[in-house]
Amino acid sequence: MTFYALFVPFVAAIFAPALTRLFKHNAAWILALAPAGLFLHFLGFVEGVAAGERFTGGVRWLPSFNVNFSWFVDGLSLTFALLISGIGTLIVLYSGGYLKGHRHQGRFFSFILMFMGAMQGLVLSDSFLMLFVFWELTSITSFLLIGFNHAEERSRRSAIQALVVTGLGGLSLLAGLLMIWNITGLSELSLLLASGDLLRDSPFYLAAFVLVLGGCFTKSAQFPLHFWLPNAMEAPTPVSAYLHSATMVKAGVYLLMRLNPAMGDTVPWETVLPVFGGATLIAGTLLAVRQTDLKLMLAYTTMASLGLLVMLTGFGTEKAIEGAILYLVAHSMFKGCLFMVAGNVDHGTGTRDITRLGGLMTAMPLTFGAAILAALSMGGLPPFFGFLAKEEMYYGLASLDPWSLTFLAVAMVGNGLMFAVGFAVAIKPFFGPKVETPEHPHEGPVLLWAGPVVLAVAGLFSALFSSEFHRLISNPMAGAVAGHDADITISVVPHLGTALYLSLATVALGIAFYLGFDRLRSGMAGLLTAIGWGPDRGFDQVIDGIVRLSTVVTRWVQNGRMEYYVTATFILLVLAIFIPMGLADEWPELPEFPTLFFYEWAVILIAALGLLAVVWAKDRLTAIVSLGIQGFAVAVLFMLMGAPDLSFTQFMVETLSVVILALAMTRLRLSPQDPRSWAQFFLDGAIALASGAGFTLLLLAVLATEFNAELTEFFNTYSVQIAHGRNIVNVILVDFRGIDTFGEIAVVMVSGLAILALIRVLPKRRAANAAAPTKEVAEPIQEAG
Amino acid sequence: METAMAILTGLFFAVSIYLMLSRHIIRILLGVAILSNAVNLTIFTNGRITREVPPIIPEGKAFPVEAVANPLPQALVLTAIVIAFAFFAFLLVLVFRSYQELGTDDTDEMREAEPPNEPAPPLGY
Amino acid sequence: MRTLIFRSVAPYLSSLMILFSIFVLLRGHNEPGGGFIGGLIAASAMAIYGIAFGVSPVRRAIRFHPMALSGFGLFLASVAGILSVFPGVPFLTGLWIYPEVFGVELALSTPLVFDIGVYFVVFGSITSTALALEERERD
Structure with a gap:
């Protein structure tokens, strides 16, 4: 069942364009059934997972390589699957309203459902290969x-x-992943989780760790690889809400959490993750403050949140991990909601620039309500889920050693700045005097406000019923990440203690930032202008550099002169023959002078003369006839060497070659000579003689080795017994190796078709003359054929 | 016999490569035709040579009664001959048509696909 | 090329060659011969006939477009392979039946069908090429 569930979004994606053509934007209601159904399907696992069960399944894919197509569901993957399908449902509905009337809405639905399938596959994958395939599929979608x-x-x-x-x-x-596979011999995550020590003790742990981080940090936009995420805001808002805040960018965090029991608890893990995460948090929030575009502000806070998650995942205390998973859930809800709010504001007013918005409260009440609820959750105020997350993370970080204090400070500053940005997004457009906007502000249809409202309310209810939520969702998830059972008790009722004081301090910090928001923004803008260069510009420079380099290399290697290519090819051929032979000192023994019958000598001599005559032929006819001579000589040789079938075939082929050559050549007016300069003549001659000698030596060396007649004996033995044929060559062709022959006759037929097509193409000059007799003649016409 | 064949094969290769190094497509075409013979001879000789006894089992027998020529390279070469011919015919028509289109048989003057002084590719996205 | 002698001999030569090609094809499994050689001989017959009388008589004589014959050959070859579905053996496994026709036991087999397919592919493709080139000769 779950196995088929993996394919549901892809199937929906196939039908999406047709449905959209039929029902226009209302197709969203039908398409949303797919993720909604998945959501219900996964809800069925919740009780079982909460009771500590794990569900696995799948099919064996390549048993000989121990590659399986297998999935497994535990607390971590279940929560992700629920988020993906749940938020996915809302997003599909939202896109129905947001892209209403867009001429490619069907395509959009299709893409977003495909992404949903990829993301769902990613979090449910058990085998490494499947994980990787879905991982790349999310990048592509x-x-x-x-x-x-x-x-x-x-x-x-x-x-x-x-x-x-x-x-x-x-x-x-x-x-x-391949490295981990190699170290542990395990190709499935569920097995790997139990064998973490094997991995941690390996001398290659560090290499595997760095490589895996390369994947996670790019996907989850960790500083300094973050620059693609804000740029990704070019996508329509539903995409930003879904991919670039709620799900895809969390894939990196997911994988880190997934691998935590297997790879965590080491010095590199607990150093690199918090440092990069913390840096990302601070960089993200500072960059967010600088923006005026609602979506960009949210994008940078998303980056900051991802940094926070990575930092908490790697920090090492149990409470920190619990804080991370609570924050992950909270973030998916409030950030998805805020992105949709930003989309609604954009949709309703025609602008996303925060300095040009104000007083929308009465015009867009539902959107405003959702925005405020989400901002409260983002700011970590009770009674919202974000509050639980922040309390828990402060419990996890609060300790008196300098290392913990540093990260505590980082988390507080980051949270304070995010608080300020969240409220700036949620309050500034809605309060204050009304501002003239490009469009008259209005609330969108139900498709547009349903998503944000549901997410905002979910953020409230999950916190109010926190004990139940912890039992069903948070505890199994935290257990899966930590590697042992977890018990989260945090609830909306504030307890006096360090965490609460820290929360209050954060809120105070946030309010201070909010009040000084404009000054903060201009300060950051000034600073960034002063720095000037960033990884985003660096990306352009790298890409330009690659283009320039490849242009230079291509010009050099591929200069458009065929003679050059052919010469280079054959020089390489000569080297490829002689260098290995020389290095391995495998020159063949000087063979004894061959003893042949006189007629054999005669045929060989005729073949040689025919060849030389082709080279020295002064006119066309001589060349064709000489070509025929060497061909017939080969046919006779085949006959002498016990190959009548070959001999007949060669005779027929040579006859036909000569006929068609004669037919074609009489039509060409060619200069009979082969003009080469003396230098050219000597170079070409040297290459030709060297390669000829090379092949002779190679052949002699091969002939000096012992012949393995196993196959030959097989064919000789079974030709009559199995295949009932006495002509062994024919039996091999039509029976033993029939499939080869099948491919070969297909090639013959295709070349026949190609020849026909080539001849039938109207000569370009004639076509051009017929169309426009003056100008086109000089210019190549690309579409010919 | 095999030594003689090895030397003859070398000669086939030398001639075909010399022809292919020409700038004139007709010569290249002849070179390709000879190259196919060269390759066929190589494969054939590699399978060792038995004089005059074709790999055919006499009627009523289940196995060859005497040492016969190796059937495997023969089967390989047989299809290779036909395919080489099909390929040769295709090349011939290609040469023929390109001569008609471009009015030259000199490869240096055939610059349709890679024209000289092509502008640098554009930067950007 | 259109000399009197050539034009008088060509029809007989061509029909003899066709006949010979079929003979070579059918005996191929046990004696030298087979689909490749048979197809080449038949194609040469057509080329000779074409040189003697021009292309259109040849096209009339074989009724179908030569490439269609070639395609038919490939089809026949795949049928020979697919027949092995029925007894449930791998693709292209040789299957034999021995029906008695007028008291003579005939050995029919899928390799024979396959070889006939090869014959048609080679015959069709090469005839098509030769005819196409001969046609250009005259325009």
Whole structure:
């Protein structure tokens, strides 16, 4: 059942364009049934998983390589699957309203459902290979979605950038996974989790660790590989809400959490993750403050949140991990909601620039309500889920050693800044005096406000019923990440203690940031202008450099002169024969002078004369006849060497060759000579003689070795017994190796078709003359044929 | 016999490569035709040579009664001959048509696909 | 090439060659011969006939487009392979039946069908090429 569930989104993606053509934007209601059904399907696992069960299944794919197509469900993957299908349902509905009337809405649905399938496959994968395939599939679908407005250059650039960065990360991940596979001999995550020590004790642990991080950090936009994420905001808002905040960018965090029991608890893990995560948190929030575009502000806070998650995952205390998983759930809800709010504001007013918005509260009440609820959760205020997350993470971080204090400070500053940005997004557009906007502000249809409202309310209810939520969702998830059972008790009722004081301090910090928001923004803007260069510009420089380099290399290697290519090829051939032979000192023994019958000598001599005559032929006819002579000589040789079948075939082929050569050549007016300069003559001659000698030596060396007649004996023995044929050659052709012959006759037929097509193509000059007799003659016409 | 064949094969290769190094497509075509013979001879000789006894089992017998020629390279070469011919015919027509289109048989003057002084590819996305 | 002698001999030569090609094809499993050689001989017959009388009589004589014959050959070869589905053996496994026709036991087999397919592919493709080139000769 779950196995088929993996394919449901892809099937829906296939039907999406047709449905959209039939029902226009209302197709969203039908298409949303797919993720909704999946959501219900996964809900069925919740009780079991909460009771500590794990569900696995799948099919054996390549048993000989121990590669399986297998899935497994535990607390971590279940929560992700629920988030993906749950938020996915809302997003499909939301896209129905957001892209209403867009001429490629069907394509959009198709892409987003495909992404959903890929993401769901990623979190449910058990085998490494499946994980990698789905991982790359999310990169590809993300590329398609970011480049959805492909007519705009900025979209194309962002799409390519995202693909290059996450794709390279994916390759690094593949290398990492293969390395883990090699170290442990295990190719499945569920088995790996129990054998972490094997991995941690390996001398290659560090290499595997770095490679896996390469994948996770690019996907989850960790500093300094973060730059693709803000650019990805070129995509339509539903994509930003879904891929670039709620799900795809969390894939890296997912994998880190997944591998925590197997790879965590080591010095590199607990150093690298918090440091990079913390840096990302601070960089993300500072960059967010600088923006005026609602979506970009949210994008940078998303990056900051990802940093926070990575930091907490790697911090090492149990409470930190619990904080991370609570924050992950909370973030998916409030950030998805806020992105949709930003989309609604954009949709309702025509602008996303925060400095040009205000007083929308009355015009867009539902959107405003959702925004406030989400911002409260983001700011970590009770009674919202974000509050639980923040309390728990402070419990995890609060300790008196300098290392912990540093990260505590980082978390507080980061949270404070995020608080400020969250409220800036949720409050500034809605309060204050009304501002003239490009469009008259209005609330969208139900498709547009349903998503944000549901997510905002979910953030409230999950916190109010926190004990039940912890039992069913948080505890199994935390258990899966930590590797042993977890018991989260945090609830919305504030307990006096360190965490609460820290929360209050954070809120105070946040309010201070909020009040000084404009000054903070101009300060950051000034700072960034002063720095000037960033990884985003660096990306352009690298890409330009690659293009320039490849141009130079191509010009050098591929200069358009065929003679050059052919010469280079054959020089390489000569070297390929002589260098290995010389290095291995495998020159053949000087063979004794062959003893042949006189007629054999005669035929060989005729063949040689025919060959030389082809080279020295002064006119066409001589060349053709000489070609025939050497061919017939070969046919006779085959006859002498016990191959009548070959001999007949060669005779027929040579006859036909001469006939068609004569037919074609009489039509060409060619200069009979083969003009080569003396230098050319000597060079070509030397190459030709050297390769000829090389082949002779090679053949002699082969002939000096012992002949393995196993196959020959097989054919001789079974030709009559199995295949009932006495002509062994024919039996091999039509029976033993029939499938080869089948392919070969297909080639013959295709070449026949190609010849026919080539002859039938109207000569270009004639076609051009017929169409426009003056100008086109000089210019090549690309479409010929 | 095999030594003689090895030397003859070398000669086939030398001639065909010399022809292919020409700038004139007709010569190249002849070179390709000879190359197919060269390759066939190589495969054939590699399977060792038995004089005059074809790999055919006499009627009523289940196995060859005497040492017969190796059937395997023969089967390989037989299809290779036909395919080489099909390929040769295709090349011939290609040469023929390109001569008609471009009015030259000199490869240096055939620059349709890679014209000289091509502009650098555009930067950007 | 259109000399009187050549034009008088060509029809007989061509039909003899066709006949011979079929003979070579059918005996191929036990004696030298087979589909490749048979196809080449038949194609040469057509080329000779074409040189003697021009292309259109040849096209009329074989009724179908030569490439269609070639395609038919490939089809026949795949049928020979697919027949092995029925007894449930791998693709292209040789199957034999021995029906008695007028008291003579005939050995029919899928390798024979396959070889006939090869014959048609080679015959069709090469005839098509030769005819196409001969046609250009005259335009």
